[in-house]
Amino acid sequence: MTRPEPPTALRGELDSERQYLAEARDALRRMREQAEKLLDVGAGVGGDAYAAERLGFTLTRRVAQLSDQADTPLFFGRLDLTDASDDGSTRYYIGRRHVTDDASHPLVLDWRAPVSRAFYRASTREPLGVAVRRRFGSSGGELTSFEDDHLDRGQEAGASSRILTDEIERPRVGPMRDIVATIQPEQDELVRADLSVSLCVQGGPGTGKTAVGLHRAAYLLFTHRHRLERGGVLVVGPNRALIQFVSSVLPALGELDVEQISIGELYPVDARHIDEPAVDVLKHDVRMAALLHRALWRQVVPAQAPVTVTHGSSRFTLGPDALDRVVDEVTQSSPTYATGRDRLRARVVSRLQRQIELRHADAPSESWFRSTSRSRPVTRFLDAVWPAVTPEELVHRLLSDRALLAESADGILTEAEQDLLHRPQRARSYRAARWSTSDAYLLDEVAGLIDRPRRYTHIVVDEAQDLSPMQCRALARRSTHGSLTVLGDLAQGTTPWATRSWAETATHLGRPDAAVVPLTTGFRVPSVLMDFANQLVPTLDLDVPVATSLRHDGSLRVRRVADLVAAAVEECRAALAREGSVGLVAPDSLVDDAAQALSRAGLAWGAPEDVTVHRLTLVPATVVKGLEFDTVVALEPARIVAEEPRGLNRLYVVLTRAVSDLVVLHEDPLPSELRTTPDASSAPGAAAQEPAR
Numbered sequence: 201m202t203r204p205e206p207p208t209a210l211r212g213e214l215d216s217e218r219q220y221l222a223e224a225r226d227a228l229r230r231m232r233e234q235a236e237k238l239l240d241v242g243a244g245v246g247g248d249a250y251a252a253e254r255l256g257f258t259l260t261r262r263v264a265q266l267s268d269q270a271d272t273p274l275f276f277g278r279l280d281l282t283d284a285s286d287d288g289s290t291r292y293y294i295g296r297r298h299v300t301d302d303a304s305h306p307l308v309l310d311w312r313a314p315v316s317r318a319f320y321r322a323s324t325r326e327p328l329g330v331a332v333r334r335r336f337g338s339s340g341g342e343l344t345s346f347e348d349d350h351l352d353r354g355q356e357a358g359a360s361s362r363i364l365t366d367e368i369e370r371p372r373v374g375p376m377r378d379i380v381a382t383i384q385p386e387q388d389e390l391v392r393a394d395l396s397v398s399l400c401v402q403g404g405p406g407t408g409k410t411a412v413g414l415h416r417a418a419y420l421l422f423t424h425r426h427r428l429e430r431g432g433v434l435v436v437g438p439n440r441a442l443i444q445f446v447s448s449v450l451p452a453l454g455e456l457d458v459e460q461i462s463i464g465e466l467y468p469v470d471a472r473h474i475d476e477p478a479v480d481v482l483k484h485d486v487r488m489a490a491l492l493h494r495a496l497w498r499q500v501v502p503a504q505a506p507v508t509v510t511h512g513s514s515r516f517t518l519g520p521d522a523l524d525r526v527v528d529e530v531t532q533s534s535p536t537y538a539t540g541r542d543r544l545r546a547r548v549v550s551r552l553q554r555q556i557e558l559r560h561a562d563a564p565s566e567s568w569f570r571s572t573s574r575s576r577p578v579t580r581f582l583d584a585v586w587p588a589v590t591p592e593e594l595v596h597r598l599l600s601d602r603a604l605l606a607e608s609a610d611g612i613l614t615e616a617e618q619d620l621l622h623r624p625q626r627a628r629s630y631r632a633a634r635w636s637t638s639d640a641y642l643l644d645e646v647a648g649l650i651d652r653p654r655r656y657t658h659i660v661v662d663e664a665q666d667l668s669p670m671q672c673r674a675l676a677r678r679s680t681h682g683s684l685t686v687l688g689d690l691a692q693g694t695t696p697w698a699t700r701s702w703a704e705t706a707t708h709l710g711r712p713d714a715a716v717v718p719l720t721t722g723f724r725v726p727s728v729l730m731d732f733a734n735q736l737v738p739t740l741d742l743d744v745p746v747a748t749s750l751r752h753d754g755s756l757r758v759r760r761v762a763d764l765v766a767a768a769v770e771e772c773r774a775a776l777a778r779e780g781s782v783g784l785v786a787p788d789s790l791v792d793d794a795a796q797a798l799s800r801a802g803l804a805w806g807a808p809e810d811v812t813v814h815r816l817t818l819v820p821a822t823v824v825k826g827l828e829f830d831t832v833v834a835l836e837p838a839r840i841v842a843e844e845p846r847g848l849n850r851l852y853v854v855l856t857r858a859v860s861d862l863v864v865l866h867e868d869p870l871p872s873e874l875r876t877t878p879d880a881s882s883a884p885g886a887a888a889q890e891p892a893r
């Protein structure tokens with residue numbers, strides 16, 4: 201958007217800000233050159249290979265972090281304080297990273313630094329020592345405007361800030377962007393919450409949950425760099441498409457080492473089997489955890505035979521009773537299954553060693569200890585009493601062996617449920633087993649009992665309303681001593697196990713006391729679309745605050761058409777003639793038809809996994825969660841509702857993906873819950889309904 205040049209006085213002011221930006225850019229360039237020089241020197245430094253590699257890694261990352269993005273200015277805000285701060289300054293520029301001059305004086309402060317907090321939180325009611333807050337508008341890396349809040353004079357633009365409005369109304373292209381320049385106070389409070397705090401954020405569509413989660417990760421990494429470098433931060437989303445969409449935000453903020461995965465990647469399986477819905481639901485039930493626990497620990501059985509080893513020409517023996525006492529001791533220390541087996545091995549050999557010491561009055565050598573630990577009698581005993589087992593072996597055996605299933609599930613599952621789980625036709629070897637997506641969480645549960653998984657200091661989990669108890673447990677064991685940011689919207693729950701209460705999810709995540717914090721201001725969906733979609737909320741029978749939109753632009757058209765796919769092509773073509781991204785969202789059963797029609801019409805389109813490549817994306821309704829497009833063309837709401845048990849929730853998700861324009865096309869009547877379409881009008885910010893032609 202081209203904006204009029206500011207009046208002369210302000211132009212002078214803007215010029216001097218541009219000059220400051222140029223100086224900051226120069227300083228950043230010098231910082232980068234310095235880092236590159238160090239990288240060169242580092243490469244030539246002697247020392248061991250590991251130290252050299254670590255140094256190289258750290259320096260390479262530092263160089264990458266200091267890269268200047270040509271399309272974003274180095275700062276987006278300025279604070280003029282009423283009094284000089286500790287370092288004697290009264291003015292700070294706030295940007296995406298620290299920039300210092302050659303004497304190490306700050307030219308730009310990182311948005312996460314303590315001083316920067318006032319940029320987001322200061323208000324006329326609570327100025328936090330700020331006299332003037334300046335926000336900069338920019339285009340293509342150049343400063344184009346600024347806006348001042350004179351907090352000392354009680355003046356503040358708040359939500360009517362032109363710069364904020366421009367930012368949230370700009371057309372979307374490519375992947376999701378960071379929001380550092382315009383984080384709102386209620387969002388900032390969540391972003392800067394203490395590392396030890398676990399939170400559940402309940403927010404309507406487009407209230408910035410994903411953005412808040414990612415910025416919280418960046419904030420924590422900056423504030424607790426050392427701890428998090430060791431423990432790590434994990435971001436988990438519902439599918440690859442959403443992860444792909446959001447994956448550039450953290451690197452753009454200089455955070456290059458955050459793992460971002462879909463929930464299915466926690467324990468990747470090559471899913472080649474589809475479970476019946478009832479089986480799926482049962483496998484995600486929390487009772488499976490108790491069943492698997494019992495099934496695994498049933499592998500540990502009483503000793504049937506003694507263990508005899510030799511030392512020199514003498515033989516030493518531990519009988520079954522003595523061995524069982526050692527097994528009891530080990531189990532009482534509540535180890536993981538694998539540690540227990542190792543501990544049992546060590547303790548049995550120690551007992552034998554003590555017998556030798558008593559008889560010979562000297563200790564057997566270290567090598568005797570090692571070779572005896574691996575000797576056949578000891579290993580045979582372990583294999584019989586505490587056998588090594590893999591998750592795949594155990595789960596395969598459990599699901600295919602009805603007797604084992606009955607023993608393990610007694611008192612936990614009904615017989616009918618056991619029958620549901622039983623899969624008699626399964627391959628005889630676990631190596632040839634055909635796993636389903638739900639099996640992954642059974643395997644992960646067992647893997648977590650056998651050995652502790654990698655643990656993260658902080659986990660951000662998006663679209664958490666869709667997590668099953670078993671998925672929650674998979675996340676909980678990866679954050680045993682860490683904290684979690686749990687983001688979601690109960691109204692967007694579409695899985696069969698989607699939660700109706702955050703308290704329940706928090707409990708399964710091992711954080712029963714996590715506070716539930718609402719976000720209610722929408723930044724994506726214009727109010728005309730929000731009102732349309734919100735008609736569905738009362739029918740979902742959930743206790744959620746309804747989101748209101750900050751946006752008053754956008755348009756809604758609801759068209760009844762005779763040929764759905766032809767109308768879809770026509771609408772996509774028209775939308776592509778405008779600026780911004782286009783999402784054609786179809787019920788899953790219509791995706792193939794829509795794909796063929798788009799290709800026949802010669803329109804270039806992509807799948808949701810590569811939203812960044814094409815302007816037009818064809819998205820199955822079941823994959824659209826979390827994504828957004830400037831224009832959304834949504835096909836056949838009644839079919840979207842009919843295709844899933846939680847079809848109304850799915851429709852709510854579909855109708856809340858548009859940043860500007862939503863076109864709803866239907867051949868069949870609309871679902872009754874959506875009958876109230878607003879009055880016809882063609883003006884932006886209003887809605888129109890057309891009859892079938």
Ligand SMILES: Nc1ncnc2c1ncn2[C@@H]1O[C@H](COP(=O)(O)OP(=O)(O)OP(=O)(O)O)[C@@H](O)[C@H]1O
Nearest residue numbers: 379382383384405406407408409410411723724826
């Ligand atoms: N403070 C903000 N300033 C500018 N844009 C914002 C702000 N907060 C959120 N947005 C933008 O609003 C859009 C929606 O944000 P986001 O995807 O994080 O919402 P969400 O609550 O996760 O949505 P959903 O419920 O659909 O998953 C994004 O384009 C995001 O960049």
